[in-house]
Amino acid sequence: MANYNKSQHFGKKFRRLFYLFYNKTALGARLALLLVMTLGFMIMLSLVREQKSEPDWRGEDHLFDYSLLDDLPSDIRQIIQQKLQANSRKLYASYTNNRNEKYTKEDKRRSKGDQFEGKNKPQALGMLRILETDASSVTHPANRKNRANRGNRRKKHEASNFSNIIETNSFTAAAQKQEKLISVNKYVKATSDSCLPTCPVTPRNLRGREVVRLSASESEVLEMVMSKNISAGGSWAPRHCIARYSVLIIVPVRDREHQVWTFLAHLHPFLQRQELDYSVLIVEQAGSEFFNRAKLLNVGFMEGLKSRNFDCVIFHDVDMLPEDDRHLYHCSPQPRHLVVASSNNKYKSNLSFQRDRYYGGACMMLPRHVKQVNGWSNRFWGWGGEDDNMWRRVALRDLPVWRYPAGVARYTMLPHPPPAAVNKRSYDTLARLTPHHHEDGLNSLHYSVLGVSQLPHHTRILVDIGGPKDDPDLDHPPLPPLS
Structure with missing residues (x-):
C-alpha cells in the first residue's frame, strides 16, 4: 500500500x-x-x-606485420594471433592516438612504462603484450593450464621482459636452455620499422615527365648522395613510411663509366620519389672478351640476393633513363617490360611495329619467376638476341608480360658509339637455345668474383665470366674480338 x-x-x-x-x-x-x-x-x-563497438583489431593499415611470424610454428602463430585480438582495443587506440578511449585503472597500471611516442606505438606495444612469454609457457600443457594463474605476476615485468620471446627451432627443455628463443634485436628492429605507416600506393611527390640530363659527373653524384641520405652500397629506404616493395636494380656494364654517373644521378631521385626500398648493383665484366649482358645479369641476380631478399628484381641497361616518374618501378605479380617507347626510335611504341616480343632495355621480374625460367641464357656473346631469348623463356612458362602505356613508359637512350661488330649469329643462337632453356641459365652459370666495392652511390662487382671459347656447346667459331 x-x-x-x-x-x-x-x-x-x-x-x-x-x-x-x-x-x-x-x-x-x-x-x-x-x-x-x-x-x-x-x-x-x-x-x-562507441563503448559497445569493437574496432578492427588490425586497423586500416594493418597494425601488425604478419610476415614477422612466418618463421614460427603454426601453433605458436595461432596463439599470438589470439592475443592480438584480445588486445585489439588497446592496439587500435594507440595507433589512432584516440584520447577519448576509456581504459580501466588496471589497463593504465599495466601500460605504465610501455608508452611510445607518436605513431610508433602499436607494433612495439603489441610485441610487449603478445610476445612476453617464452616457448615453454606456450607449448607445455601444464604451463598452458596454469597460465591464467601466472597472469598477475607477468604484469609486473611485462614492459621489461625482452629476454624471452618465441623459439623457432626446438621446443625441448634442453634446447630451451641453450637456444633461448629468437634474437631480441631482430624483433626490435622489425617492430620499430613496422610501427610506421605503409607508404601510399601512389606516391605524393611524383613530378610527371621531365627532361633527362644527358651528362653528370661523379662529384655531382657524391653531392646528391650526401643530400639524399643514401646508405653505403647505393641502398635507400623512406624514413617516414614503410616501403611497399624492396627492389634490386641490376646494371651490366663495361667501359661505360661516364654513363654510370649519369645513370645514378638520374635514377636515385627517380626511385626516391616513388618511395621504394631499393639497392643499385652494377656488375662489371673484366677482360677483353665479347660483352655478355645476359650472363652479367645472371651474376647480378645470384650475388644480389645473397645479401637480402628482394620483392622483385629490375634488369636495367645503363643507357636507358626513364623520363616519367609516374612509371612506377613497383613490383608486379607478372613479368613487366619497362621500355615501351624510347628516344632512339622517336618514341614509337614497341607494340606498334610488331615488337611486342621485345624484352630489352629494362624489365622487372619476381625472383621466383627468374628461377622458374632459369634466368638468362649464358651463351649470347656479343650484342643482341638475349632479350628475345628471355621473352621466349617467359612465354614458354605461360607468364604474361605487362607493360605501362607508351605515354608514361618513355625512356631516353644515352648516346653511345655503336658496336664495331654485331653478333650476326645471335638469332641462330636464339633459335637453337630456346628449347633448351632448362639446361642453360642459372643452373649452368660459372664466374669468378674479382672484387666487390661498397661505394657511396652503388655496389660494384667486378667479375670474370670467361669467353665463347669456354662454352663447349657452341658449335660455331667465335666472332673476332671487338676493335
Whole structure:
C-alpha cells in the first residue's frame, strides 16, 4: 500500500509539472528545452554505441606485420594471433592516438612504462603484450593450464621482459636452455620499422615527365648522395613510411663509366620519389672478351640476393633513363617490360611495329619467376638476341608480360658509339637455345668474383665470366674480338 501511495504521489507531481510546463511556459522556451533534451539523448546514444563497438583489431593499415611470424610454428602463430585480438582495443587506440578511449585503472597500471611516442606505438606495444612469454609457457600443457594463474605476476615485468620471446627451432627443455628463443634485436628492429605507416600506393611527390640530363659527373653524384641520405652500397629506404616493395636494380656494364654517373644521378631521385626500398648493383665484366649482358645479369641476380631478399628484381641497361616518374618501378605479380617507347626510335611504341616480343632495355621480374625460367641464357656473346631469348623463356612458362602505356613508359637512350661488330649469329643462337632453356641459365652459370666495392652511390662487382671459347656447346667459331 505504501509503494502504491508513493507511485501515486510521484504521478501527481509529474502531471502537475507537465501541466505547468505546457500551459504557462512560452512556446520558444518549450522548443529550446525540447531541443536540448534531444541533443543530450543523441550524445548519450553515441557514447553507448562507441563503448559497445569493437574496432578492427588490425586497423586500416594493418597494425601488425604478419610476415614477422612466418618463421614460427603454426601453433605458436595461432596463439599470438589470439592475443592480438584480445588486445585489439588497446592496439587500435594507440595507433589512432584516440584520447577519448576509456581504459580501466588496471589497463593504465599495466601500460605504465610501455608508452611510445607518436605513431610508433602499436607494433612495439603489441610485441610487449603478445610476445612476453617464452616457448615453454606456450607449448607445455601444464604451463598452458596454469597460465591464467601466472597472469598477475607477468604484469609486473611485462614492459621489461625482452629476454624471452618465441623459439623457432626446438621446443625441448634442453634446447630451451641453450637456444633461448629468437634474437631480441631482430624483433626490435622489425617492430620499430613496422610501427610506421605503409607508404601510399601512389606516391605524393611524383613530378610527371621531365627532361633527362644527358651528362653528370661523379662529384655531382657524391653531392646528391650526401643530400639524399643514401646508405653505403647505393641502398635507400623512406624514413617516414614503410616501403611497399624492396627492389634490386641490376646494371651490366663495361667501359661505360661516364654513363654510370649519369645513370645514378638520374635514377636515385627517380626511385626516391616513388618511395621504394631499393639497392643499385652494377656488375662489371673484366677482360677483353665479347660483352655478355645476359650472363652479367645472371651474376647480378645470384650475388644480389645473397645479401637480402628482394620483392622483385629490375634488369636495367645503363643507357636507358626513364623520363616519367609516374612509371612506377613497383613490383608486379607478372613479368613487366619497362621500355615501351624510347628516344632512339622517336618514341614509337614497341607494340606498334610488331615488337611486342621485345624484352630489352629494362624489365622487372619476381625472383621466383627468374628461377622458374632459369634466368638468362649464358651463351649470347656479343650484342643482341638475349632479350628475345628471355621473352621466349617467359612465354614458354605461360607468364604474361605487362607493360605501362607508351605515354608514361618513355625512356631516353644515352648516346653511345655503336658496336664495331654485331653478333650476326645471335638469332641462330636464339633459335637453337630456346628449347633448351632448362639446361642453360642459372643452373649452368660459372664466374669468378674479382672484387666487390661498397661505394657511396652503388655496389660494384667486378667479375670474370670467361669467353665463347669456354662454352663447349657452341658449335660455331667465335666472332673476332671487338676493335
